[in-house]
Amino acid sequence: EAQVTQNPRYLITVTGKKLTVTCSQNMNHEYMSWYRQDPGLGLRQIYYSMNVEVTDKGDVPEGYKVSRKEKRNFPLILESPSPNQTSLYFCASSLNPLQTQYFGPGTRLLVL
């Protein structure tokens, strides 16, 4: 089954404790993105990747890092989480820039 998976689905952590949210797709898509969703703000792009080893900042990259060592994986790293990073996070992938993005199930993060 073609899908985008994210882990964990739910995470509660404390300020400053490094964490990684994994994202994996099995559709051989070149383009992958991370979004955060906050009430009243819709989805905002954090980082994106156009291919292996090619990543760039989205609209709200502060406090986040990503890597793309393999085509299928695009982990999101929070080196020192803060409470303002409490949010719902989505990973998405698409075949190319103009095609439909397919979203993972979301990761709900709470930073205390």
Next chain:
Amino acid sequence: AQTVTQSQPEMSVQEAETVTLSCTYDTSESDYYLFWYKQPPSRQMILVIRQEAYKQQNATENRFSVNFQKAAKSFSLKISDSQLGDAAMYFCAYRWGPGANNLFFGTGTRLTVIP
């Protein structure tokens, strides 16, 4: 700057009736794509329908159809024969190429279906 506006934070519809969700966007591009995504309580983002700007014909997917008015920069979603399972947040999104940092979302419309 590209922006997407959904002016209806909440809408409601009687089961089996028809409802239209509004979306407008601002762009200087001529070639782009428009999407409607549905987000049910499970929080999954599900593609409902997409429209290529170069196509004059409005996209249709079963009970879902769009009214795409390119000159007016309007992209509304019509849901016919509404079902209880249609209750969700609906997001309008706009995308243009060739870069990847180019998917813009509206703030969403929460649709309630009344039995």
